[in-house]
Amino acid sequence: MISIQSLSFDMPGSTKSKRILNDINISIGKGECFGLVGESGSGKTSILKCLAGQFQGWEGAIAIQGKSLAETSLKERSNTMQMVFQDPYGALHPRHTIRKILNEPLAIKGLSDKSERILKALKDVGLDETFLPRYPHQLSGGQRQRVAIARAIILDPDIILLDEPTSALDVSVQAEILNLLTSLHRRHQLTYLMVSHDLGVIAHLCERVAVMKSGEIVEVVSRDDLVEGNVAHAYTKVLLQHALSRE
Template identity: 60%
Template structure:
């Protein structure tokens, strides 16, 4: 079953001569339970697709349907409970003056969900944090712990889709692996659909089933991770990405970067 269906999605910023065409008729179909990666250089529009889906940019044109429902241009509560986003920088995505508990309780309060204390406790243990984190402030946590909290916040509304915006790129290499393992564990346990942006082919190999390669706001190629690893990429740009990444992966370390 198709979970996310994007057809001829277009987005531009600015007017007249200064208009920047960010997304050019994007076509994507992501199945339920799939982990889909968006790969490409900076400025290729990967994050913008995520932000359109999440509801931060609302002036896109085209057709997006999620869970067989056509997406409106306004962000509504149902959409919030269906899709949540995890941000790239765990140092900037948690409110510095709120405790972990109030960060996690906020979505529950907004949606009027009760049993907040129990839910927060369960979720903290689900993302590998214990109850002692509850009344700490974000500045008392390490980067990896913060990203766990950010993942917990995205999961607390029990969404079916998680939009991941380079969830590991701001973290140490060792912590990256922990977060990736946590994400793949959570996906299996909760049956989540992931749409994740990365420019790290190591992450793709670890977590994604299929990827789309993007450049200049267009999707060049959609291919399975197996094909990617087998070097069956068709597009020259994809091949270039792979050779660069191979080149770097000769340096010891599991996670490599383009």
């Protein structure tokens, strides 16, 4: 579904550019849920930004469903790939109602049967139609994140990029959103690429995890190996220990 080969990216700076991604190789199958874990600044989100088209000028090859990403326009990309952001407060336009937020992707695509699709997407994320005339500031953080997820799935994409979708939320709300993501994954046959610094969240959702450190992938481990502590690289062990000691 997603294949990333020898992806490198240099962040252009004022004097010299800084390499923030170095020789990344990932291959994600259809319907898989793949995690990226690592500390801040390790380049997890940068991979998503390369995929989402926010970072231009990367080197290497990215292919989505066999099609080279460099040759697909943002408009074509929007049919297969959507993103859920970390901050539910910044991800929704503060002066758009929920109706407008969910209507926008449909209007851009020029689709008909808008209201049915909006209602279905809302129902999918566990909200009802009474939310439609409201503004984002009238919603709680968890409800906003649900709206953001509804916006991501309303166009029936195959891939959803999740940029720390739960880290800005309360622990109890985190669990709700994770459960929601799990059930959507099953019902819609979605492929997830999820970024998180929380191994617990990743282990809950993802079958395979890539551990990142300073722009490189140090190890790709399966969930079972992660849970059993069956990891090879020293850095992964440190991360795992941290995660266990917190619990």
